[in-house]
Amino acid sequence: MVEKKYTKIYFRLLPSETMAWDYLKILDDHKTIYIRCLQELNKAKESVVPTFWTFHSDQVFFNHTQKEIYDTITPDVLDNLSNGRDAIIMAYGQTGTGKSLTINGLQNPFENRGILPRVITDLFHNLNKEASRNIKMCIQASYVEFSRTNIYDLLQPYPNSLASLKEITKVKIRSEEEALKIIFRGEGRKVFAESASYPSHSSSSIFTFYINKKNLEMQDNAIRKCKLHVVDLAGADTVGNFSCSFKNPYEIGTANLAKTQLEQFFLVLCSQIPEQIKLRQKLNPMIQYLGDSLNNSSILRLIGHIRVSREDLLVTISMLRFGEIIGGLKSMKCEVSINKEVTQERVESLERELARLKLENTYNTILMHQDLAKSLNEERFAHIERTVNEFLQNKISHLTLMNVCDVNIALEILRMIYKKCEEEKKEVIVTKHSSTIGSHKAHSKSSRLSHKTSSTETLPKEKTRSGSAAAVLKTPSKVGSQHETGSKTKSRTSSSSLLKRASATKRKSSSSASLYDKTREKSKSKQSFETALMPQIPPEYHEAWQAYVTDKNDEFSRFQHFYEKNETVAKNLYRTYLNDLDRLREISSRVEKHKHDLFLARMTREFQRANIDKGETVSEFEKCSTSQLETSQQEQLEVQESVLRCQTELKAYINACKEIKRDVKRHFDLFCKEKYNLEIPGLEPCEPAMDIVATLAQEEEKMVKEVQAQDDNHEMCEIKRFERFKNLIEYEKRRKRLYQMKHREWVVY
Numbered sequence: 001m002v003e004k005k006y007t008k009i010y011f012r013l014l015p016s017e018t019m020a021w022d023y024l025k026i027l028d029d030h031k032t033i034y035i036r037c038l039q040e041l042n043k044a045k046e047s048v049v050p051t052f053w054t055f056h057s058d059q060v061f062f063n064h065t066q067k068e069i070y071d072t073i074t075p076d077v078l079d080n081l082s083n084g085r086d087a088i089i090m091a092y093g094q095t096g097t098g099k100s101l102t103i104n105g106l107q108n109p110f111e112n113r114g115i116l117p118r119v120i121t122d123l124f125h126n127l128n129k130e131a132s133r134n135i136k137m138c139i140q141a142s143y144v145e146f147s148r149t150n151i152y153d154l155l156q157p158y159p160n161s162l163a164s165l166k167e168i169t170k171v172k173i174r175s176e177e178e179a180l181k182i183i184f185r186g187e188g189r190k191v192f193a194e195s196a197s198y199p200s201h202s203s204s205s206i207f208t209f210y211i212n213k214k215n216l217e218m219q220d221n222a223i224r225k226c227k228l229h230v231v232d233l234a235g236a237d238t239v240g241n242f243s244c245s246f247k248n249p250y251e252i253g254t255a256n257l258a259k260t261q262l263e264q265f266f267l268v269l270c271s272q273i274p275e276q277i278k279l280r281q282k283l284n285p286m287i288q289y290l291g292d293s294l295n296n297s298s299i300l301r302l303i304g305h306i307r308v309s310r311e312d313l314l315v316t317i318s319m320l321r322f323g324e325i326i327g328g329l330k331s332m333k334c335e336v337s338i339n340k341e342v343t344q345e346r347v348e349s350l351e352r353e354l355a356r357l358k359l360e361n362t363y364n365t366i367l368m369h370q371d372l373a374k375s376l377n378e379e380r381f382a383h384i385e386r387t388v389n390e391f392l393q394n395k396i397s398h399l400t401l402m403n404v405c406d407v408n409i410a411l412e413i414l415r416m417i418y419k420k421c422e423e424e425k426k427e428v429i430v431t432k433h434s435s436t437i438g439s440h441k442a443h444s445k446s447s448r449l450s451h452k453t454s455s456t457e458t459l460p461k462e463k464t465r466s467g468s469a470a471a472v473l474k475t476p477s478k479v480g481s482q483h484e485t486g487s488k489t490k491s492r493t494s495s496s497s498l499l500k501r502a503s504a505t506k507r508k509s510s511s512s513a514s515l516y517d518k519t520r521e522k523s524k525s526k527q528s529f530e531t532a533l534m535p536q537i538p539p540e541y542h543e544a545w546q547a548y549v550t551d552k553n554d555e556f557s558r559f560q561h562f563y564e565k566n567e568t569v570a571k572n573l574y575r576t577y578l579n580d581l582d583r584l585r586e587i588s589s590r591v592e593k594h595k596h597d598l599f600l601a602r603m604t605r606e607f608q609r610a611n612i613d614k615g616e617t618v619s620e621f622e623k624c625s626t627s628q629l630e631t632s633q634q635e636q637l638e639v640q641e642s643v644l645r646c647q648t649e650l651k652a653y654i655n656a657c658k659e660i661k662r663d664v665k666r667h668f669d670l671f672c673k674e675k676y677n678l679e680i681p682g683l684e685p686c687e688p689a690m691d692i693v694a695t696l697a698q699e700e701e702k703m704v705k706e707v708q709a710q711d712d713n714h715e716m717c718e719i720k721r722f723e724r725f726k727n728l729i730e731y732e733k734r735r736k737r738l739y740q741m742k743h744r745e746w747v748v749y
């Protein structure tokens with residue numbers, strides 16, 4: 001078995017926007033990876049507690065920088081190199097998962113350079129350090145590519161590059177710059193997949209440093225030799241995978257075979273049977289090339305590259321197993337119900353997503369249902385008209401409308417245009433028909449001429465019409481000005497057609513102007529009835545109510561229709577009721593006046609009877625007051641009856657409205673239950689929100705108070721007046737008696 005301390009396994013995850021975290025999880029220590037068992041996924045049982053395969057590694061890299069990766073992997077490699085131990089740094093993995101980036105990274109910015117350029121920097125840094133300690137170091141390099149069954153020497157130009165293992169070029173490198181030049185040269189000679197979106201290699205490549213060290217202070221002249229192989233293995237994959245669509249099956253097969261042979265070689269390496277090891281070495285030129293470096297005393301750093309997606313799960317598992325085999329570790333099966341941290345993160349992200357969606361939904365609901373026609377100003381309306389007009393005239397390619405209200409208005413405008421066009425079409429047909437009849441009747445040359453003139457008139461007329469059809473949407477001032485300019489050129493047109501046109505224009509402008517009001521009016525009343533019929537529901541059910549209202553709901557339309565009818569009748573009735581109340585007030589004051597007159601007349605009669613003692617005579621004034629009072633009282637009775645009738649009827653209509661509302665509520669409950677399986681909790685049937693009821697009660701109260709006050713005043717008045725009259729009469733009687741007494745006394749004396 002390969003000695004564990006010299007072998008380290010790393011995994012690098014390819015970052016992507018759509019990471020399938022349901023299938024792959026990383027433990028907090030960033031050393032263990034869990035991969036969902038494929039068998040379970042095939043069963044497609046969602047309720048199953050997910051089972052994962054566990055894979056251990058020395059480090060899992062995810063969103064790590066190139067420098068962080070280099071710093072983790074290489075320090076002890078370079079240290080061991082100084083001690084004369086061979087080393088291999090190998091990147092393997094699926095196609096397009098970042099092997100070349102990890103190893104070379106030459107296409108990337110300088111700070112993202114890969115392991116190879118960084119190793120060169122450190123090697124030459126070490127070389128300088130060793131030189132100061134009297135150690136002579138010589139570095140040579142070779143760069144080879146294993147494509148299919150061939151070996152290419154990347155330090156030789158093609159066709160000389162085709163080589164055997166014994167002929168590989170070794171170049172002495174004296175500086176970092178020289179080394180980089182070699183790498184770039186070799187890189188340019190590699191085989192690339194033409195149709196790939198990035199420089200994809202279908203073959204494996206190895207850059208080898210041959211390091212010879214001699215301590216000048218030692219007498220033995222011994223040279224320590226070691227090799228460092230930096231391997232970029234061909235990407236293994238599954239034929240038919242989207243990620244390797246640019247590779248042919250032969251290339252994929254070769255890459256998979258190389259990986260399998262390497263895997264088997266490591267297995268026999270563990271068994272320590274030399275014949276088996278040699279046999280396996282011979283099977284693969286790359287393993288042969290690596291030769292003695294690939295043994296259990298070498299430093300081995302393997303970086304497995306994986307992509308986290310459902311499609312690549314199979315390849316990912318094979319990559320992780322490969323790593324474990326090389327690392328001499330065994331994978332185990334375990335049950336992971338929940339990886340807490342990841343799940344928590346997932347829950348939080350889902351909650352955020354939910355909140356965002358809710359907000360978006362609210363926004364859409366507002367846009368969908370808010371009736372902006374009420375708050376729409378005339379400028380905006382005119383703007384929509386103009387836009388629709390321009391759209392119809394092909395001046396603009398798109399009709400940009402901001403919300404549903406805009407759409408409704410635009411549709412209404414289109415309907416108006418269509419209506420106008422239809423009318424005009426009819427008009428044209430009628431004109432044509434009448435002119436045809438005229439032409440048939442006319443026999444003389446002159447009449448034929450006039451027919452000609454009239455038919456030539458039709459053309460500009462039609463032309464203007466098509467223009468005027470577009471002008472339907474123009475503002476009245478514009479229409480007027482168009483009419484003015486049009487009239488200047490109309491010397492040929494008959495006065496009747498001018499008149500017709502003028503009236504048509506007038507109609508158009510008025511209809512255009514009234515369209516705004518109509519639309520507003522319509523939407524206003526519709527809105528008010530929808531609101532009036534809305535039961536008392538908690539705010540969170542308002543969306544459901546909007547859905548209920550906008551749903552193709554015949555029942556609700558029926559309710560709305562009845563409610564509307566009922567409301568209209570109730571309103572008319574209420575108006576009658578108010579009129580009757582006014583009349584009643586006026587009659588009551590008349591009755592009071594007549595009563596007062598009658599009272600005065602009776603008092604006068606009383607006074608006269610007591611004073612003059614002439615017997616009872618009824619004056620004309622008293623007779624008139626009596627008859628007027630009787631008439632007024634009769635009238636008052638009738639109006640009172642009418643008021644009472646109005647009241648009763650109003651109450652009936654209000655109850656009917658209440659009943660409709662209750663029905664709406666019941667139907668809405670049913671709708672919620674069926675559509676959303678939603679119970680609306682603890683809702684009382686709403687009370688009628690009609691102002692009429694409140695006003696009615698107020699009016700009644702006011703009237704009762706007024707009548708009471710009037711009655712009170714009247715009674716008080718009557719009592720006082722009666723008292724005064726009584727006093728007056730008494731006073732007169734006493735004065736008379738005194739006068740008579742004095743007169744008698746005076747006579748006696």
Ligand SMILES: Nc1ncnc2c1ncn2[C@@H]1O[C@H](COP(=O)(O)OP(=O)(O)OP(=O)(O)O)[C@@H](O)[C@H]1O
Pocket residue numbers: 013014015094095096097098099100101102198199200201202234235305
């Ligand atoms: N960790 C990463 N971060 C950002 N981009 C990456 C990462 N890994 C790979 N890429 C990008 O993915 C693409 C493929 O990378 P790269 O060529 O290194 O993959 P590869 O495994 O060598 O592919 P192939 O097997 O086809 O040669 C490149 O454009 C690279 O920049």
